[in-house]
Amino acid sequence: MIDRKWLPLNALRAFDAVGRRLSFTAGAQSLSVTQSAISRHVSSLEDLIGKRLIERRPGGLALTEAGAKLLPVVEKSFDRLEKVLNEIAAEGTQRERVVRIHMPPTFLQRLGMQMLHEFRSEFPGIAIDVSSTYGTGLPDRKVDLAVTYDMPKVSDAIMDLLWMECSTPVCSPALATAFAGRPLSELLTEAELLHVRVDGQPMDHHWAQFCRQTGLDIDTRKGLTFDTLALAVQYAERGHGVVLCDVDMFREDIDGGRLGVPHGIEIKGGYGYFLVLNPEDLDDPLIALFRNWIISRFAGIGSHPRPSVRDNTDVVISQDAPRN
Numbered sequence: 001m002i003d004r005k006w007l008p009l010n011a012l013r014a015f016d017a018v019g020r021r022l023s024f025t026a027g028a029q030s031l032s033v034t035q036s037a038i039s040r041h042v043s044s045l046e047d048l049i050g051k052r053l054i055e056r057r058p059g060g061l062a063l064t065e066a067g068a069k070l071l072p073v074v075e076k077s078f079d080r081l082e083k084v085l086n087e088i089a090a091e092g093t094q095r096e097r098v099v100r101i102h103m104p105p106t107f108l109q110r111l112g113m114q115m116l117h118e119f120r121s122e123f124p125g126i127a128i129d130v131s132s133t134y135g136t137g138l139p140d141r142k143v144d145l146a147v148t149y150d151m152p153k154v155s156d157a158i159m160d161l162l163w164m165e166c167s168t169p170v171c172s173p174a175l176a177t178a179f180a181g182r183p184l185s186e187l188l189t190e191a192e193l194l195h196v197r198v199d200g201q202p203m204d205h206h207w208a209q210f211c212r213q214t215g216l217d218i219d220t221r222k223g224l225t226f227d228t229l230a231l232a233v234q235y236a237e238r239g240h241g242v243v244l245c246d247v248d249m250f251r252e253d254i255d256g257g258r259l260g261v262p263h264g265i266e267i268k269g270g271y272g273y274f275l276v277l278n279p280e281d282l283d284d285p286l287i288a289l290f291r292n293w294i295i296s297r298f299a300g301i302g303s304h305p306r307p308s309v310r311d312n313t314d315v316v317i318s319q320d321a322p323r324n
Contacts, residue, residue, distance in 0.1 A: 002048065002049070011044050011045035011048070012074050012078075013031065013041075014027065014031065014041030014042050014045070015041070015042050015045050016071070016075055017031050018042055019053070019054065019067060019071040019074075022061040022062065023060070023061060024039055049066070051064070052064050052066065054067055076280070097125075097126055097127065097286055098127045098129050099127070099128050099129070099144050099145070099286055099287065099290055100131070100141075100143040100145075101128055101129070101145050101146070101147075102132065102133070102138075102139045102141065102145070102146040102148075103131075103132055104132065104133075104228075104273075105132050105133075105228045105230065106228045106230040107147055107249075108130070108132045110230065110249050112147070115297060116128060119290070119293060119294075122293075126286060126289075126290075131143065135199045136149050136198060136271075138276060144281060144284075145276070146276045146277070147273055147276075147294075148273070148274050148276050149272075149273055150271065150272070151270050151272075152270075152272070152274075155276075156279070157276050157278060158276065159274045159275070160274060160275040160276075160291070162272070162274060162275055162295070163272060163298060164270075164271070165249075165268070165269060166246065166267070167206065167244040167246055167266065167267055167268075168264070168265060168266045169184065169210075169243070169262060169263060170233065170242070170243060170245040170259045170260065170261055170262075171187075171191065171236050171241065171243075171259070171260050171262060172236065172237055172238065172259075172260055173257060174260070175187075175191065175242070175260060175262070176260025176261060177260065180262070184216070184262060185218060187242060187262055188216065188218045189218060189219075191241055191242045192222070192223050192242070193220060193222055193224075193241065193242060193243075194223055194225075194226065194232040194235055194242060194243035195223055195224065195226070196229045196232050197225055197226065203221075203225045204221050206244045207223075208220045209267070210244055210269075214267070229243070229246065229249070233250060237253075237258060237259060245259065275291060275294060275295065277291065
C-alpha cells in the first residue's frame with residue numbers, strides 16, 4: 001500500500017511531463033532535465049506500482065490502461081497545487097486575479113464578446129484571459145472554465161447545459177425569395193451546400209442528419225466545408241449557398257432580414273453548448289461567480305416564440321410563412 005509519505009513527487013512530475021506530450025525528449029525539455037533522467041523517474045514509478053504506464057509502439061509512445069487512468073489525476077493534482085501556491089504567493093500584492101476562459105470561435109464572436117464586456121463592467125477587478133480554438137469538446141490549453149460545443153456525455157467534469165442547438169437551412173434573402181413556393185429539395189439540389197467541420201464526423205454530418213430526419217433524398221457530399229459556423233453563414237449571406245444555422249445563435253440576423261429562411265423546418269441534431277469546469281474548482285469563489293453569472297445569462301434561451309408542432313423524429317416544422 002502506498003501512503004502519502006512515500007509519494008514519489010519527482011517521478012510523478014516526470015510521468016506528467018512525458019504522458020502529456022507522449023515524448024521523453026519533449027518531457028525532459030519541459031522540466032530542463034536529461035532524457036535519461038526523466039526515463040529513470042518514470043521507470044521508478046512503474047516499479048513502485050508494479051504496472052507499465054507508457055509503452056513504445058511503432059508510431060511512438062502510448063499510454064497503457066494504467067497510464068491513461070493515472071495521468072488525468074496527476075495533471076489535475078499538479079494544476080491545483082500550482083494554482084493554490086500562486087494564489088497564496090499573490091495575497092496582499094493587489095494584483096488582479098486572472099480567470100482563464102475558453103469559448104468556440106462562433107460563440108465568442110456572436111455572443112461571448114458582449115457578455116465578457118458586460119461581466120468586466122460589473123466586476124472590473126477580475127481579469128479574464130480568453131482563448132478560442134476550433135473543434136468540439138475541451139481545448140488542449142489549461143483553462144478554468146470552457147464553453148464547449150459537444151454532445152451530452154458522462155464525464156468527471158461538471159457540464160452545465162447552456163442550450164441545445166436547433167438548426168434550420170438559411171441563405172441570402174435573394175436566394176430564399178427566388179425559391180419561394182418551391183420544394184426545399186429543389187433549393188438543396190441546385191444550391192451549394194455549406195458544411196461546418198465537426199471533429200470525428202464526415203464533412204456532411206449535419207446535412208446528412210437533416211435529410212434523414214426530414215426524409216429528403218439529397219446528395220449531401222457536395223459543397224464547401226468551413227471551420228466555423230460564422231464563416232459558413234457569412235458565405236451564405238453573400239448569396240453563395242445554403243447552411244444549416246443555429247436559430248438561437250443567429251436569431252437577430254434572421255429576424256432582421258439579413259438571412260433568408262427558405263423553409264420553416266428546424267431540427268435538433270444532438271449537439272449543444274456547455275459550460276465545463278473541474279469539480280474541485282467549485283470551491284474557487286471567482287470561478288463559481290462566473291459560472292453562476294453566465295448560466296443566468298442563458299436562462300430561457302431557445303424558448304423564443306415560434307408556434308410549431310413536433311413529431312417523434314424531433315423535427316420542428318414551423319407554421320410560420322417562409323421568412324426572408
